[in-house]
Amino acid sequence: MNRNIKTQINVNGQLMDLSHPQVMGILNVTPDSFFAGSRKQSEKEIAERVRQIVEEGGSMIDIGAYSSRPNAGDVPAEEEMRRLRYGLAVIRRECPEAVVSVDTFRADVAKMCVEEYGAAIINDISAGEMDANMFPVIARLGVPYILMHMQGTPQTMQACPHYGNVVKEVMCYFSEKVQRLRDLGAKDIILDPGFGFGKTLEHNYALLDQLEEFSIFELPLLVGVSRKSMIYKLLGGGPEDALNGTTAIHALALMKGACILRVHDVKAAVETVKIVNAMRQSRYVCQ
Structure with a gap:
């Protein structure tokens, strides 16, 4: 595995060390996210979730106001902004020092969240595909950017996912996107293979099996598999039954180079x- 992976990102003027894997807690201010337990809409629910993420050891809060589950309905930009303003105001009040990531594919929404609320990271499921202004805006804002692979859109991605070689195609996709971002002057880029986004069960596990191949980019790797269908379609049940499988994949992903885990269950991920x-430290003890 390539050992020259960039392990520091600039968040709000301070360096975050990713050589020690970080846990990003999910905060969905939506009424329709795929895992019902993650939906937080009232001020009390949002505040409780923010405190839970921090108290359980999460180092980042990823707030999203647009459900990206398969076949999710569209949310107008104005409504997405309204939801985010509501949630970000609660985060600012409850935990002003929190490192906040905003899950959005819209450049104007990203700009608002960074400039008005001090969001530190932008997490874009579409890698600029759904808003051509995203890459230039990210370069101007100078914030870390999570570049995720998705085939299609949330409305179409699971209609008929197809690849010749899913790992090679995702890597080629990243290669072109990373170069474009660097040409624009973007600084901190984080890669997310997009488990569950335009992939079959087999595609997802092929990506997991060869996850270490993405170290060739020498960029931090984020893995988001928490309670997804790639787990419960294999093991049975639904999202509410998928914590054990999630933890198993988190352990494998960390051993294959993941630097950030994006999760619903913060405590379990921190323990993993x-x-x-x-285990890694024991290698030095035994030498």
């Missing part, structure tokens, strides 16, 4: 990071 780190 601790176990994998202890």
Whole structure:
């Protein structure tokens, strides 16, 4: 595995060290996210979720106001902004020092969240495909950018996913996108293979099996598999039954180079990071 991966990103003027994997807690201010337990809409629910993420050891809060589950309905930009303003105001009040990531594919929404609320990271499921202004705006804002692979859109991505070689095609996709971002002057880029976004069960596990191949980019890798259908369609049940499978994949992903885990269950993910780190440290003890 390539050992020259960039392990520091600039968040709000401070360096975050990703050589110790970080846990990003999910905060959905939506009425229709795929995991019902993650939907937080009232001020009380949002505040409780923010405190839970921080108290359980999450180092980042990823707030989203547009459900990206398969076949999700469209949300107008004005409504997405309204939801985010509501949620970001609660985060600012409850935990003003929190590192906040905003899950949006709209450049204007990203700009508003960074300039008005101090959001530190933009997490774009479409890698600029759904808004041509996103890359130039990210370069001007100078914030870390999570570049995710998705085939199609949330409305179409699971209609008929197809690849010749899913790993090679995702890598080629990243290669072109990363170069465009660098040409524009974007600084901190984080890669997300997009588990569950325009992929079959087989595609998802092929990506997991070869996850270490993405170290060739020498960029931090984010893995978001929390309670997704790639787990419960294999094991049975639904999202509410998928915590054990999620934890198993988190351990594998960390061993294959993941730097950030985007999760619903923060405590379980933090414990997984601790176990994998202890295993790694034992190598030096035994030498």
